[in-house]
Amino acid sequence: MKRLLTILALCGIASLLHASEMELEKVTVGTDVQTVGRGAEAVMNDCHSCHSMKYIRYRDLVNFGMDRQKVDGWRGDLSLDAPLLAQMPESDAAQAYGKAPPDLSLMTKAREGGVRYVYSYLLGYYLTPEGMPGNHYFPETKMPDVLGISGVTEGAQRTELQGKARDIVSFLAWSADPHEQERHRLGYYVIAYLLVLTVLLYLVKNQVWSGLK
Amino acid sequence: MGDSNVPDSTGRRDFLIRATAVVGGAGVAATCVPFVASMNPSSDVLAKAETEVDLSDITPGAMRTVAWQGKPVFILRRTPEQIAASAASAGGLDPEPDSRRAQKPEWLVVIGVCTHMGCVPNKEGPGWVCHCHGSQYDDSGRVLRGPAPKNLEVPPYRFAAENKIVIGTT
Amino acid sequence: MPQRIIKWPAGVIKWIDQRFPLTSFVKHELTGYPTPRNLSYWWNFGFLAGFVLVLQVATGIFLAMHYKADIALSFDSIQHIMRDVNYGWLLRYMHSTGASAFFLVIYIHMARTLYYGSYRAPRELLWWTGQGLLLLLMATAFMGYLLPWGQMSFWGATVITNLFRATPFVGDQVVIWLRGDYTVGDATLTRFFALHYLMPFLIIGAVVVHLVALHSVKSSNPSGINLADKDNIPFHPYFTAKDFYGLGVFLIVYSVFVFFMPDSLIEPANNIPANPMQTPNHIVPEWYFLPFYAILRSVPNMVGGVVAMGLSVMVFAFMPYLDRSRIPGGAHFRPMYRVLFYVFLADMAVLGYVGYIPPTETSILAGQIATLIYFTLFLQLPFVSKAEERWLIKRGLPPELEALIASEAHEKTKRGKR
Structure with a gap:
């Protein structure tokens, strides 16, 4: 028993050490068409030239309720069924950055920390004393500070960029899990139904067993 | 199986068990819905329900075959002679005026699937011949000789522009 | 007229009974199976394991209608299921959550056996068939985990197939034979899919053996003493009622995971396509x-x-x-x-x-x-x-x-x- 306690104590220390990394910033994503639409616009303007989102098609954006005119503007000559491929061919991007920029369709699900990580990362740029850009959350990143947060000192401007970052992660969260809303809605019905059924089954069980002896 | 002799309680028990069975059965039935639905065409297949076709490079008298919902659709640009011949006849086994089959006389759009057993007819001479069982169609896609019972089907389509049609929606 | 309605199934059952012991089988092994009356809720988990098995087979068959076992297509086909297939997301989350549920139920079932000493004579064979089922379940789960072809799938399969390098003398050859390739590749994925589809049917067969063993030695019970006949009660309606109530509670917990936190059971790295050139930092x-x-x-x-x-x-x-x-x-x-x-x-x-x-x-x-x-x-x-x-x-x-x-x-x- 003593040994066990020692191990538990050791594990506790280990987990503390583990948790002492950079704390992720908190963010609540929006699921409404406005927020996700603004996020899509920001992604199309600031990310889409290098990053693809190959599991999202222009049609998905229209079906979600985004402005058809805007989507038509983004897709140009491409079909509504075309996926959102990066404007820069992958090989060029690989040459420019040493490695092809990752596809963003699943980004908020593909990183430890999810939306909070992506949000923190976007806002995590800073300038080193030598004037070089750095990132708190992903120091090896090759991506430039697209939001321009590292040069910002003013509070109001910072808040604005936080709002933009939130729009972007809201859109990315939607594209990683487009059926989330539907899933939650169905989930409430299913669980409500199961609660009723389980209560009934409990009453049946009690009644059956009350007949014993 | 009730040990109780009170009829009231037996009735209540039966009711409870029946109600539970109904609720549970409804749940099982509802659970089948996603399983059955998953076998229906998925959204990317449904998205193929519309096909856009640019007509500008089809010369008079020429035919183009395009895929719509995986099926061949014949787009025939008819010459004035073909238009005249089609308008003059009412068809064969399944009479229908040509004006009801072509939105613009110059363009005939039909699904290239023989109404007999589903083979794809070949363009031969005036009209089409299906080599599976020998059915013949004219330049309006109307059946002239069996065994096919019906004319070639006209899909829903609309002219999006002078030289552009969208098959799948009217 | 009402008489005929009642008579009709009875007649059919009589016809069958003359040729096949249907009624006596149902009576002896299902409804009338003598069960100790003092079983606690810890004895619900065998039934639950059977239920999860059926659930996994059902969702798995429907997923297999959309899945493609090809390294160039498998990751995309999962996204196709998650995004385009009607209720595909539901089937996939039911299946991925079901795998965890299966182990949870089985581990509780085993812990109950250990706590109450249910493995002791005369139930050794019952316990050993259960052990065999555990191994089959582990193999099935492991092979299924490769199918999404994410980073964790790939590196998990790489590490686990490498375990066979410990085979004396022919270790390296065995690993290559298992993979059909020098690394985990297309051949590995395709055979894992074939086996992942096969194994549940072996599990069903093993479950039948497990149940035959159970029915010949009968269920253990919390007292550990073989009960006198008067303390045994028929399985139906007493334990059908109890098992279904337990099933209701189980389904609530299961649904919370399926509908509200299905990704808590999927490692983020598995949402990155497999990359044989780069191992994730933390596998x-x-x-x-x-x-x-x-x-x-x-x-x-x-x-x-x-x-x-x-x-x-x-x-x-x-x-x-x-x-x-x-x-x-x-x-x-x-x-x-x-x-x-x-x-x-x-x-x-x-x-x-x-x-x-x-x-x-x-x-x-x-x-x-x-x-x-x-x-x-x-x-x-x-x-x-x-x-x-x-x-x-x-x-x-x-x-x-x-x-x-x-x-x-x-x-x-x-x-x-x-």
């Missing part, structure tokens, strides 16, 4: 393999680690012989065994945690100590269980227990003479 198996994985990592020698991990799973099979106590009943009546049982659970939790975190010096040390405790718990059992028995007998047993032990010993000598 972890699914939670249900973590304790065994920790044991593998704790042994500094490769072959030793593989052997230790294999033993840690297979050691359960020796329980009927390791536990030498003749005191009937489970840990409830055996204070020392009870303490050991809880130490075992705590040790599993520690191993699971150690298996989850990236290896550090402290975590490796903790893992090694926990591994040592794990095997010590099994190795000391023959001595402790015997000592505990002597102590309990000295302290005085209830007379009915003593009579039972005496009659069991008597029967043993009788059997020995014969």
